[in-house]
Amino acid sequence: xxxxxxxxxxxxxxxxAQGQDMLISxxxxxxxxxxxxxxxxxxxxxxxxxxxxxxxxxxxxxVNNTSFQFRKKLMQxxxxxxxxxxxxxxxxxxKGKITDDVDLSKDGNYIVNVVGNLNVHGVTKTYQTKxxxxxxQGTTTAKATFRVxxxxxxxxxxxxxxxxxxxxxxxxxxxxxxxxxx
Amino acid sequence: xxxxxxxxxxSLVLFVFTSSSLPCFAQDDLEKELATxxxxxxxxxxxxxxxxxxxxxxxxxxxxxxxxxxxxHRFGDIAGNNGGIKQFFGLDNSTDIRIGFEYxxxxxxxxxxxxxxxxxxxxxxxxxxxxxxxxxQTTDNQVPLAVTLFxxxxxxxxKASEDPTSATAYNKFSxxxxxxxxxxxxxxxxxxxxxxxxxxxxxxxxxxFRDQNTLFALGAGGRMKFSKRMALVVDYFIPFRNSADxxxxxxxxAAKFYxxxxxxxxxxxxxxxxxxxxxxxxxxEEMQLIPSTTSSWxxxxxxxxxxxxxxxxxxxxxxxxx
Numbered sequence: 196x197x198x199x200x201x202x203x204x205x206x207x208x209x210x211x212a213q214g215q216d217m218l219i220s221x222x223x224x225x226x227x228x229x230x231x232x233x234x235x236x237x238x239x240x241x242x243x244x245x246x247x248x249x250x251x252x253x254x255x256x257x258v259n260n261t262s263f264q265f266r267k268k269l270m271q272x273x274x275x276x277x278x279x280x281x282x283x284x285x286x287x288x289x290k291g292k293i294t295d296d297v298d299l300s301k302d303g304n305y306i307v308n309v310v311g312n313l314n315v316h317g318v319t320k321t322y323q324t325k326x327x328x329x330x331x332q333g334t335t336t337a338k339a340t341f342r343v344x345x346x347x348x349x350x351x352x353x354x355x356x357x358x359x360x361x362x363x364x365x366x367x368x369x370x371x372x373x374x375x376x377x
Numbered sequence: 378x379x380x381x382x383x384x385x386x387x388s389l390v391l392f393v394f395t396s397s398s399l400p401c402f403a404q405d406d407l408e409k410e411l412a413t414x415x416x417x418x419x420x421x422x423x424x425x426x427x428x429x430x431x432x433x434x435x436x437x438x439x440x441x442x443x444x445x446x447x448x449x450h451r452f453g454d455i456a457g458n459n460g461g462i463k464q465f466f467g468l469d470n471s472t473d474i475r476i477g478f479e480y481x482x483x484x485x486x487x488x489x490x491x492x493x494x495x496x497x498x499x500x501x502x503x504x505x506x507x508x509x510x511x512x513x514q515t516t517d518n519q520v521p522l523a524v525t526l527f528x529x530x531x532x533x534x535x536k537a538s539e540d541p542t543s544a545t546a547y548n549k550f551s552x553x554x555x556x557x558x559x560x561x562x563x564x565x566x567x568x569x570x571x572x573x574x575x576x577x578x579x580x581x582x583x584x585x586f587r588d589q590n591t592l593f594a595l596g597a598g599g600r601m602k603f604s605k606r607m608a609l610v611v612d613y614f615i616p617f618r619n620s621a622d623x624x625x626x627x628x629x630x631a632a633k634f635y636x637x638x639x640x641x642x643x644x645x646x647x648x649x650x651x652x653x654x655x656x657x658x659x660x661x662e663e664m665q666l667i668p669s670t671t672s673s674w675x676x677x678x679x680x681x682x683x684x685x686x687x688x689x690x691x692x693x694x695x696x697x698x699x
Contacts, residue, residue, distance in 0.1 A: 219410060246407040255407045261419060267690040268440035268484070273647050276423055277605060282568045353606075356647055375410065 216249040218335055223370035225258045225287075227343075229361040236270065236360065238263040245370040247337065249300065252293040254309065254337075256368055257286055278350050279316055287315045289322070289368075302330050309339065318348040335372040340365060421514040424523055424565040425573075427650045427686055428479060428487070428508070430598045430612040431639030432658055432666050433575055436525040436563035438510045439481030442693065447686040449475040449661045451496075456677025467680045472496045472659035477504075485510040489529075496660035497669050498545050499555075501534035504662060514565060527559040531664050542586035552583035555664040559596075569602040577614070579664055587625050593617045594667045600643070608643045610652070614667050632671040641682075652684040 226239040243258035260281040265271035275281040291311020299305065305328040312319045326339035342363045345352065352360050425435035428445065439445055453470030454460035460467050477491035489506040506529035514523040532554055537547040547553055556579070563573035575596030584590055598612035614637050627633050641654025657679045658666040672678035 217407075217410065244411050246410045248407055253407055255411060257411050261422075266692050268692070269443060269648070269688055269690060272423055277647065353647070 217375040218247040218249065218372035219375050220245045220247075220370035220372045223256065223258075223368065225256070225263075226367045227263075228365045228367075230365075231359060231361050234359045236265070238265045238271070238274070240264065243368070243370075245337070245368075245372070246375075247335065247370075247372055254289075254291050254293065254311070256289040256370070258288075260285060260287055278352075284315075284317045287313070289313045291322075293326075297328075299328060299330055299335065302332065304329050313343070315343065315348040316350050320347050333374070336370070337372065338367075338369045340367045342366070418519055419516040421516055421523070421565050424514065424563050424571045425600050425610075426608070426643060426645050427652070429684070430600070430610045431641045431652065431654045431656055431682075432637050432661075433596045433598050433612045433614065433639075433663070434508070434525075434527050434559065434561060435598070435600075436510070436523045436561045436573060438485065438487040438508050438525065439479055439688070440690075440692075441481050441483050442691040443481040444689045444691060445477075445479040445686055446689070447475075447477045447479070447684060449473075449477070449493075449682065449684040451656070451659060451661060451682040452680045454672065454678045455655075455680055458676075460677055472680065473661045475661040479508075491662075493660075493662050495533065495535070495662065496658075496665060498538070498543060499533045499535065499665060499669075502531050502662055502665075503534060504529055504531045506530075514563070521564065523561075523563045523565075525561040525563070527557070527561060529557045529663065531555040531557070531662055544583070544585035544588065547583055554582045556580045557663045559663075570599070572599045573597065575614075577663070577667060579616075579667055581664060581668070585626070587622050589619055589622060589668070592668050596667075606645045608645075610641045610643045610654070611639065613638045616667050618668075630671070633673070634668075635670050635673045637666050637670045638674060648688055650684075650686040650688075652682075654682050654684075655679050656682060 221244050222241055223243040223245045224239060224241045225243045226237065229236040240258050240262040242262045243256060245254065245256045247254045260279045261275055263271065263274065265274065289311055291309045293307045294310050295307045297305050297307055307326055307328060308323065309326045310323045313322050322341055324339050324341040326337055329336040343366055344363050425437045428435060428437050428439065450471060451473045453464055453467035453472060455467045464470060473494050473496045475491055475493035477489060479487050479489040481487050487508040491504040493502040493504065494500060495502045506527065509526045511526055512520055512522065512524040514520055533545065535545055538545040540546060558578040560576050561573055563571060565571045575598065577594040577596055579592045579594065581590055594614050594616040596612060596614040600608050600610045602608040618634065623634060635657060637656060637658035639654055639656035639658065641652045644651040657672045657674045658670045659672055660666040660669065
């Protein structure tokens with residue numbers, strides 16, 4: 196019986212600890228910019244979600260493709276229907292890991308390296324970028340920018356609008372995390 | 378007996394605890410956290426790509442501050458008595474031409490102005506229209522149908538006829554008014570197929586002797602996408618005529634009434650929408666093509682037509698939050 200109690204304790208402790216180390220953001224923002232001589236295109240989603248596990252340093256960002264807001268609504272329609280094919284690939288997702296050895300339990304600013312896989316339009320590619328983490332009084336903020344080559348994710352740009360859409364798109368992500376409620 | 382039950386319970390408890398704590402180390406668990414954030418009730422977009430199919434309207438309206446310029450053209454009969462090589466399969470003639478402008482007041486309300494030649498004696502048409510998106514279909518089928526209301530007023534500017542039995546023997550300005558009211562019920566069944574029904578009310582303030590002023594019709598239309606940018610579009614109208622008046626008019630004009638059917642290819646290039654279509658209707662305005670089509674597919678009285686639509690966005694740049 197004693198053994199069993201120890202075993203139970205052993206099993207439950209990491210669960211509780213894990214719960215506290217898990218940070219969640221449900222209104223993270225993901226924005227992208229495409230800039231050419233002809234046209235500047237930008238879109239933002241403020242309903243992305245992200246989780247950060249302080250212990251394993253795993254991080255996931257997920258955004259619903261239809262949640263990107265464009266200034267021109269027709270462009271938004273084309274983005275979903277012709278380029279992202281949002282009915283087939285509803286999400287874009289980044290699954291990565293902070294590779295630096297940092298202790299994020301203390302307040303401060305940290306610039307860390309993040310490596311992981313980005314899945315856009317059903318195509319996964321490995322990316323590495325620098326992210327800024329700010330820990331202050333229980334809230335953690337993460338910010339990162341990186342460049343995505345449209346062609347890498349098999350998104351076809353028809354020749355007629357080739358000059359309007361940049362080859363590389365700058366992506367900016369940011370999230371304000373709250374600890375996971377037990 | 379009690380011992381075995383106890384053991385089972387113990388192992389069950391053990392199993393529950395271990396299984397709930399162990400996967401915390403895996404990344405899958407982070408994903409589980411995200412699963413709860415999926416938004417519901419998403420609106421279905423682009424049921425149709427254009428505000429019009431061939432002869433009828435689609436449920437689509439323009440976005441706020443979008444401007445749409447559209448040219449419609451119908452040529453002469455391809456075959457039959459008035460077609461063939463002599464008329465170069467209809468290309469020598471044009472039965473109707475329409476130039477239209479539409480503007481999105483909001484994402485739900487579109488206003489339109491158009492000028493059409495008009496295919497019958499009732500010609501030189503000016504059309505003003507309002508289109509209101511009442512309901513939008515949602516992806517979770519909470520709202521299974523999209524509903525759009527369409528209303529138009531078409532004014533015939535043609536010189537009044539001296540013959541009092543003619544369709545254009547106008548006495549006063551209000552005689553020249555024609556109204557169309559439509560409820561467009563549409564559903565996008567999957568990413569490639571959409572279908573709509575269009576119960577239609579038409580009122581013409583003045584018509585030829587014994588022609589109906591008020592007429593109900595039912596329209597149906599569909600779009601079948603077969604490549605990323607190309608689709609087959611079809612629409613059809615059944616006008617419900619009073620049979621005695623219909624027989625009288627058919628005898629008097631020596632021409633039968635037929636239901637307008639249009640079949641076309643839709644090409645979308647991102648900003649432009651082209652239609653290349655075939656229809657037996659000679660007219661383009663609803664108030665004319667639904668009650669007054671007297672040409673038949675079976676007699677070779679179909680024509681090719683096209684429409685070119687270009688959309689411009691005047692969406693204002695939002696102020697950057699400081």
